[in-house]
Each structure stands twice: as structure tokens, then as C-alpha cells.
Amino acid sequence: MDLTHGFGARSGIGPVTGLESLNFSDEFRQLVTTTPPENSGGSFTALLEMPVTQAMELLHFTDSSSSQTNITKLAGDISPHPFGTLTFPSNSLLLDRAARFSVIATEQNGYISGETPSSSANLDRVKAEPAETDSVSENQNSKQNQNKRKEREKKAKSSMKKTKSSVEEDKLPYVHVRARRGQATDNHSLAERARREKINARMKLLQELVPGCDKIQGTALVLDEIINHVQSLQRQVEMLSMRLAAVNPRIDFNLDTILASENGSLMDGSFNGESYHQLQQWPFDGYHQPEWGREEDQHQADFPMGSTTLQPNQVKVEL
Amino acid sequence: MASSDKTINTDVPEKDVFAIHFLQSLSNLTTQNPFNSPDTTNYRARKIKKAAYVSMAKAAGGSSRLWSRALLGRAAKENNKIVRFARRKRKVTWKISSKRRSDQRAPEATDRLRNLVPGGGTMETSKLMEETAHYIKCLSMQVKVMQCLVDGLSPK
Numbered sequence: 475m476d477l478t479h480g481f482g483a484r485s486g487i488g489p490v491t492g493l494e495s496l497n498f499s500d501e502f503r504q505l506v507t508t509t510p511p512e513n514s515g516g517s518f519t520a521l522l523e524m525p526v527t528q529a530m531e532l533l534h535f536t537d538s539s540s541s542q543t544n545i546t547k548l549a550g551d552i553s554p555h556p557f558g559t560l561t562f563p564s565n566s567l568l569l570d571r572a573a574r575f576s577v578i579a580t581e582q583n584g585y586i587s588g589e590t591p592s593s594s595a596n597l598d599r600v601k602a603e604p605a606e607t608d609s610v611s612e613n614q615n616s617k618q619n620q621n622k623r624k625e626r627e628k629k630a631k632s633s634m635k636k637t638k639s640s641v642e643e644d645k646l647p648y649v650h651v652r653a654r655r656g657q658a659t660d661n662h663s664l665a666e667r668a669r670r671e672k673i674n675a676r677m678k679l680l681q682e683l684v685p686g687c688d689k690i691q692g693t694a695l696v697l698d699e700i701i702n703h704v705q706s707l708q709r710q711v712e713m714l715s716m717r718l719a720a721v722n723p724r725i726d727f728n729l730d731t732i733l734a735s736e737n738g739s740l741m742d743g744s745f746n747g748e749s750y751h752q753l754q755q756w757p758f759d760g761y762h763q764p765e766w767g768r769e770e771d772q773h774q775a776d777f778p779m780g781s782t783t784l785q786p787n788q789v790k791v792e793l
Numbered sequence: 794m795a796s797s798d799k800t801i802n803t804d805v806p807e808k809d810v811f812a813i814h815f816l817q818s819l820s821n822l823t824t825q826n827p828f829n830s831p832d833t834t835n836y837r838a839r840k841i842k843k844a845a846y847v848s849m850a851k852a853a854g855g856s857s858r859l860w861s862r863a864l865l866g867r868a869a870k871e872n873n874k875i876v877r878f879a880r881r882k883r884k885v886t887w888k889i890s891s892k893r894r895s896d897q898r899a900p901e902a903t904d905r906l907r908n909l910v911p912g913g914g915t916m917e918t919s920k921l922m923e924e925t926a927h928y929i930k931c932l933s934m935q936v937k938v939m940q941c942l943v944d945g946l947s948p949k
Contacts, residue, residue: 669919676922679801683929700925704909707932709818712838714939715845719837721946 805930806852811938814848843868845935853931860924863912925931 515595657663674693681687684703690696805839822844850861906921907913910928913921 574800610816634880672919673922676801676919676926679803679927679928683926694902697906701905701909703931704906704925704932707929707936708909710936711845711932711939713844714936714943715840715842717943718939718946719834720840736807759892 803923803924803926803930805927805934806854808934811849811852811931813936814852815845815935815938815942818844818848825934827893845939849931849935853927858917858924858927859920860911860913860928867911902918 531770677693677696680700684700687696690699819841822840843849843946845884846864848863853861856862903918903921905914906925910925916924
């Protein structure tokens with residue numbers, strides 16, 4: 475197979491096919507065939523296999539810790555970049571460059587153009603490479619640039635503040651929205667998007683609350699499920715109140731009047747410290763044996779066994 | 794109960810709080826109507842249900858939730874008592890403006906939800922969802938309390 479054509483196809487570089495000094499091609503073929511092609515981008519032999527420019531990109535890549543898939547993407551991206559005349563170095567020169575680049579890879583991206591060897595054969599390459607590194611580094615840092623551009627976009631086009639986190643509401647005076655790339659950024663649509671995200675956040679909250687709602691896809695069905703749940707709860711309250719009414723009507727609930735008189739008015743759900751403390755001490759968990767009794771006197775220790783009695787000793791102690 | 798979100802607060806008091814309030818309301822009921830008069834079970838059931846809702850609204854933090862205020866206001870109106878809460882600042886709701894635009898929409902899920910949750914008629918949709926979450930929690934608490942009561946009091 476013709477190596478030059480292979481390279482041309484891969485990189486789309488014209489001058490690769492126009493290899494003038496064809497005596498290099500034999501050396502190159504030796505080089506390439508002796509080294510088994512590996513596709514782990516960080517290996518030295520893989521670098522040697524590819525043209526110099528792509529090898530440098532790879533080094534940039536491993537430096538900037540982007541994923542492996544980007545390499546192939548950028549290999550495709552590099553192809554439209556036209557290069558000047560490229561001459562392939564001799565064997566030793568290539569090894570030198572590769573070694574140097576592997577050393578340089580640990581440094582920052584911008585340094586490479588300054589550190590390329592300035593031998594005569596490489597001068598053209600030096601000129602080509604900085605131009606290429608700039609474009610390449612732009613592509614390599616595209617992710618970071620995209621973020622910066624996004625942020626600049628947002629800052630320029632919208633007057634709202636942006637945060638890195640997701641939408642925060644309710645506590646802050648104005649809404650923090652993250653405008654995604656390619657979406658309209660005028661005030662109305664931003665406000666609408668904020669509102670929609672608010673609603674979706676609460677919907678998620680409700681989904682967690684209602685059992686069996688996280689399996690359902692689609693907000694309409696989830697809402698239906700929520701409505702069913704609320705209706706069932708209300709029906710349960712009604713059922714239980716009927717059952718309570720059917721229970722022996724001679725139950726006297728005087729005990730809690732004691733509580734009321736002791737603790738003052740319990741108007742709100744927020745108790746002050748000590749009354750709530752008393753409540754917590756009261757072992758009323760689960761009401762396994764809630765027992766009510768008829769009482770003559772508040773301070774009486776034992777109650778007549780009318781229907782049932784509440785744990786009177788404990789209650790007396792607490793109060 | 795721990796709140797499930799940092800920004801949206803749907804804390805609900807412990808079961809004891811609901812229990813206390815419910816028992817108080819029940820005792821008020823029984824002291825009001827001595828059981829000499831023949832009360833049909835239905836009538837008592839309805840009273841107990843009202844008491845349950847009012848006590849739930851009180852236990853959930855009387856005026857700090859829209860639905861509880863609506864419930865308490867509704868109950869007070871039935872008893873011909875006028876209760877006024879400190880009015881909280883209300884921003885112009887989108888809902889009002891949309892109502893004027895299209896009144897003939899088929900009853901959507903959100904509209905049904907508004908009918909179910911007390912006080913849901915004039916709330917923004919996001920606020921409605923918050924209130925629904927809190928309402929569901931309180932309702933389930935109340936159901937637990939009543940279930941335990943009924944289990945304890947029913948003849949063994």
C-alpha cells in the first residue's frame with residue numbers, strides 16, 4: 475500500500491502526497507512498519523506513525539486531558555486546514571522532534587511554537603506550525619472557549635445574572651438562569667424558561683412524594699397520579715372520620731383539655747421549646763394503646779376503667 | 794421530617810403535633826354537643842371531618858401556608874366567625890392574566906389540582922405545586938393519626 479496516499483487520505487493534506495524527496499518514503503515505511511500501529515494516543519510509536527502535525531495535536535490533547543474521542547474528531551477537523559509546504563524530516567530528526575514534543579507535552583500549549591528546533595529544514599515547519607497550533611489549540615480548547623463564549627453571550631445579551639448551578643429561586647430577589655447555547659435570550663423567553671424550570675423542579679418534588687410516580691414518563695400522567703393521590707387521601711380522611719363517629723360515643727376526651735390548660739394555647743404548629751419538649755417526652759408513639767378515661771379530678775392518679783385509660787402516671791409526671 | 798429540597802421548604806411537624814390538635818378539636822366537639830341529643834352518625838361524621846381539617850390546618854402552621862389559611866378561613870366563614878390573617882404581599886399572578894384570555898379551556902390537570910387543594914384558585918402554578926406537596930404531607934400525617942386513634946379505640 476502506498477503510505478503517502480494513506481497519509482493523504484487521513485489528513486487530507488495536499489503536500490503529503492507531493493512528497494518531493496521520495497527517498498524519505500522508504501525510511502518512513504520502515505519506520506511505520508516496524509512499529510505496530512497502536513491507537514492509544516499517548517504512545518510514542520503511535521505518534522511516529524502519524525504525520526507530525528497530528529502528533530502534536532495529540533500531545534496537546536493528552537496535555538489538556540480531553541477524552542479520546544476528541545482526537546478522532548479533531549483529526550477530522552484538521553483536514554480542512556491547508557498547510558504550506560511540508561517536508562518530512564529524516565529519521566533522526568523525526569525522533570528528535572517526537573522526543574522533544576513528548577517532553578513539551580507536559581508544558582502548556584502555547585509554548586510549543588517557541589520551542590521547536592530551528593534547524594534549516596524545520597524552518598518552514600516552524601512557520602506552519604505556529605499557525606497550525608493556534609488553530610489547533612483553538613480547536614482543542616474549543617470546549618473551554620465554548621464555555622467562555624457562552625458566558626460572554628449571556629452577559630452581552632441578557633441583563634440577568636447567571637450562576638453555574640442550576641436555577642435557584644425563592645430566596646433571591648431575582649432569578650438566576652443559565653441560558654443554553656442556541657436558545658432565545660430575550661427577556662420574555664428567559665422569564666418563561668425560568669418559570670418552566672421552577673415548575674419542573676416542583677414537579678420532581680411532588681413525584682418523589684407520591685408513591686409510584688417516578689416510573690411514569692410525562693408530566694400530564696404524573697399530575698393525574700398526584701391528583702388521584704390527593705383525592706384518595708381526602709377520601710381516607712372521610713372514611714376514618716365516619717369510623718370515629720361510629721365508635722363508642724361515650725368516650726371522653728378530657729385528657730387533652732388538661733394538656734391545653736397546662737401548655738397554654740396551641741394555636742400554631744410552632745411550639746416554644748419547653749412545651750414541645752414535654753410533648754416529645756410523652757410516649758404517644760403509634761398510639762398502640764391510647765386509652766381515654768373519664769376523670770373526676772385532674773390530679774387523680776387512677777382512673778375508673780370506663781372504656782380505656784391513658785397511661786396516667788406518665789402523663790401526670792410530665793404535667 | 795427533613796425537607797427534601799434546599800430552596801423549597803416542605804417541612805411538616807411531627808405526628809404529635811397533629812395528634813394534639815386533633816384531640817383538642819375532638820374534645821371541643823364533645824363538650825359542645827353533649828351526647829344526650831340523638832346525633833346521627835352522619836352528622837357526627839361530618840363534624841369530625843371538619844374538625845379534622847381544621848386541626849390539620851392548625852397543626853401545619855396556621856397562617857404560614859396558603860392552603861391552611863384558606864381552610865381556616867372557610868371554616869370560620871361557616872361558623873359565621875370572621876377571621877382575618879395578616880395579608881401577605883402578593884405579586885401579580887400570571888394566572889389571573891391567563892384566565893382572562895382563555896376561559897374555555899378543558900379542565901386541565903392543574904385546574905383540577907386547584908379545585909382539590911384549598912385556596913388553590915388564585916395561586917401561581919409553581920406555588921400551587923409547593924402547596925400541594927405540603928398539603929399531601931399533612932394529609933398523610935392526619936390520616937396516620939386518625940388511623941391510630943380508630944385502631945386504639947375500636948373494640949378489641
